[in-house]
Amino acid sequence: MAESPVDVLLKGSSGQSTRGLLKVIILVTIAAAAVSSRLFSVIRFESIIHEFDPWFNFRATKYLVQNGFYDFWDWFDDRTWHPLGRVTGGTLYPGLMVTSGVIYHILRFLTIPVDIRNICVLLAPGFSGLTALAMYLLTNEMSSSPSAGLLAAAFMGITPGYISRSVAGSYDNEAIAIFLLVFTFFLWIKAVKIGSIMWGALTALFYGYMVSAWGGYVFITNLIPLHIFVLLCMGRYSSRLYISYTTWYALGTLASMQIPFVGFLPIRNSDHMSALGVFGLLQLVAFADFVRGFIPGKQFQRLLTASIILTAGLAFVGLVVLTMSGVIAPWSGRFYSLWDTGYAKIHIPIIASVSEHQPTAWPSFFFDLNFLIWLFPAGVYMCFRDLKDEHVFVIIYSVLASYFAGVMVRLMLTLTPIVCVAAALVLSYILDTYLKISSGPVTRGRSNEDASEGLRSARTPEVGITSYFSKAATTSSIIVYLLLFVAHCTWVTSNAYSSPSVVLASRMPDGSQFIIDDYREAYYWLRQNTPANAKIMSWWDYGYQIGGMADRPTLVDNNTWNNTHIATVGKAMSSREEVSYPILRQHDVDYVLVVFGGLLGYSGDDINKFLWMVRIAEGIWPDEVKERDFFTARGEYRVDDQATPTMRNSLMYKMSYHNYNKLFPTGQATDRVRGTKLPAESPQLSTLEEAFTSENWIIRIYKVKDLDNFGRDHSNAVAFDKGNKRKKATKKKGARLLRSE
């Protein structure tokens, strides 16, 4: 074969460095693609923090940057959960804020003054580039083929399953947590493979970082012990496992306990018990293994095995007893809802009310992962073919993550990395097989030692693809799939995941873009027109946004730590004015904010969420708030003429539809979300007065009236102001009411 100039570059030692260089270039390109595909929202709208939770993270980051780390650590937030306040410093995962704070200070040190908002907005895309690199490293550990890692990195970079949580502006814990998850797993695989204390310690270090960043660290806490447990059951105990696991567990647990929010959970909570149990089991197994080396007796070994099983059983019973007696906290509600999808709906409506806790609809698997989802099983099968320790890990991860992703929409995020790994394994295998132009050295199938008596043709079978046609067909179809994947990812990212949801975009009939900016309009109204200490009551969804954008104290927010307080707000919203007003007074509420989509047809409004408020309130006050009363006799949820009296007298209904009919000719008022005609008469409010309604009526703000100056009922005072003469005190039958001092 004549050596072409290309061959010089691709073969020998210079070939190696060429490949290294190419890999670096490819990886950098992948990272760049990952970052740039997440910038749709910045280009379309502006550099703005998205959705709900990111607003809290942003606010916390600002606090951190302004007040320093120790103040942040001890932060008592008196502007949320009025009047309870929140020990914010001790009830959050500080990893995200500290990361951006460190980046901010480094940039300042390098005399690059960047606004903290821009750091927060661009943090998620930045880390997605790192995730792609970590993915490359992880997949490289799984396969001997160099292309697998690169493919996995490319998939991870642009798959919508991950983009959904990491577009620019989506400043949430997941932004850095997925990188940490993948990187921790890479370090773990490395530790298991080598059996080195250093890699184990590095795993623990990144595990600690992960704990500081996201509550999903429990996934790692359970997956790694499960990996070890399965390996032990497969009889694959080795000192590598012992070294890596004990190093990780001891250091990682200590690291995780440094986070105030986690504290003593690793030794007190059921979610963490599997790690502890496997730690103990591993000691027993190691001891047995050690003893076995000295005592050869087969019966003694049997005795040893029996005693190990007995000890493990005793430990399990002890665990159960401790859980029953309350020393170890029982499983959390969120955890139960992982196993029983109906659990939350019955017991914890507040968890069920969050849309991302709903079970996943099957199309969303294809929507988020495209063709990776059908390559995924093949990839898992590939792992079964050469079942090394790390492949066991992939299999366990796939099984667990697929189940969880089926239960909760948001756990699609943990499934995505392993799908990318598995799909990359398959694709690299296919490409390695089909892309070779020359037939190359024939891979030998079975070694012919044990098949020496078979047919001659079977003795040295030629395995491999030789037909150019099949090569070309397969390769080109794969390339088509890859191109389709890229197109799909771009389309999904740009259409589904790039809306800040603070600003809504819609199309006018003529096709031009129409920006609906009611949220910010209303929040800025609050910011400009109310005293800095005015307490705003709204449903908890908007708590973080009010805190972040309007900078006003709120009663409840998206950190749903106090169910009773949320139920109180739910009760105030779903009760009659006479019941709600004392609640509002007691909680010092100055303004009430509701979201109303009836004019625009915005379906995520409070009337649609209303039943959750009712349910959550009913959970605490079953005698005062009843869900049944909000449904008509035929079981319909209606807002029109036939709505039940409870519905029509509820504060939420009154606030939503107050004066709404004035926009329409008489009797023509329609609600465009529910698609119904409304009653001709507007609901009458007496304890609240309308303070602000945004341009498209999405946000309506009401001011809570003070007590009447003359001690009258508000309804009487309103009637007097309207000029209605009070009826003479009706002659009551029975004893005269006497006054005494």
Place this chain on the structure above:
Amino acid sequence: MRWCPSLMLFGFLAAVNALSSSGNRLLVVLEDSAEKGLYSTLWGDLEARGYNLIFESPKNEQLSLFELGDRAYDHVLLLPPKSKGFGPSLSPKNLVDFIDSDGNVLLALSGKSTTPSAVSSLLLEFDLHLPSDRSSVAVDHFNYDTLSASEKHDVLVLERPGKLRPDTKDFFGGEGVLAIPSASPHTLGDTSLLAPILRAPATAYSFNPKEDAGSVEDVFATGSQLALVSALQARNSARFTLLGSVESLQDKWFSASVQAPGGKQVETANREFAKQLTAWTFKETGVLKVGKIEHHLVKDDLTVEDLNPTIYRVKNETVFTIEVSEYAYDKYIPFEVPANDALQLEFTMLSPFHRLNLTPTKQTENSTVFSTQFTVPDQHGIFSFRVNYKRPFLTNIEEKHEVTVRHYAHNEYPRSWKISGGWVWIAGLWSVIAGFLAFVVVWLYSAPTSAADRRKKTQ
């Protein structure tokens, strides 16, 4: 007009010198100017106390309680209207708005004329009820003036009222008797804002002289349920007084001699009572003013920065002080809490965690300083210092100061070695570390000789 500002300044100075704590512009609404002479002593007394009396007829169309959205008068004295009401400028709505913007109103009625329905509906808003015929008078066959009303028994002769309750201040008491001629009685609803100043005696009842005399069926109210003079103090401390008998303010009754059945002939104390009544209504008495409010940690060397912090920590020792003065006719004097009563401080979050009596600690020339010391409860949250002192005839004190109570910071707990119970664990910790180090040292020094060394030795 260059002298205009200086004139205005002069006017303001005059306002400052006025006796009432809330201004001296008194509007007297009098329908028949001929009747003005009947009350000349009262006008003289009021002017002597510094009021600037403006007489207007309700028929005057220029009359308005407000000017450019602001109150045009500080106080209004309404004499009973002759016609169907006070007219459009003094409609119930306007009067309610006037009180809402801190104006004080004294409304006098008379049993001689029928009270207009507009007035009665205004009173209904305040939960004051007139008899449904609106022209009844209070009659008492045991406490009447034998000299002037021996037939009709409608001039009541009463002792001057004492304290409303044992724990309230007495603003209307004194020596002498009152003559209340042809009073239109009313009853009070059950709100805490209302307080009767003068109640009818137990033997009084309401009687409509225009209906055929003789039997009284379905009497409106009797005895001390009938009030002759009542006060409403709105939540903004504006005052509204209802006087059942306008005649009791006339010169004639200021200096009349009356004789109760079986009693001696005595001079009336009506003039003194009218002074007390107008003084109270127009905020010359019973006005409380809160001066300085301070709260801080218990500390020896207080600096200005230590005062009124916005944040406390749980279990802090805290001091709260409040300075209260009371206005008495022409000056502020130190406020003294009536016996049996106490000024209280609440430290609340949703509900009070502490409710403490404030004790007077210091007295200045015109104020009393009350204070108390307490430990912040072991509960973090947004608390408020609240002083909520609402008593009949005294203006409301409603002070609410929000403070944050935070949890312990990470470095405010005692260090581990200060907790004697922790010594066992500290000892365990260090012994393990020491043991491990010792083990490593022993291990390293007792390392077996390497194979190469061994070979060398065997050779």
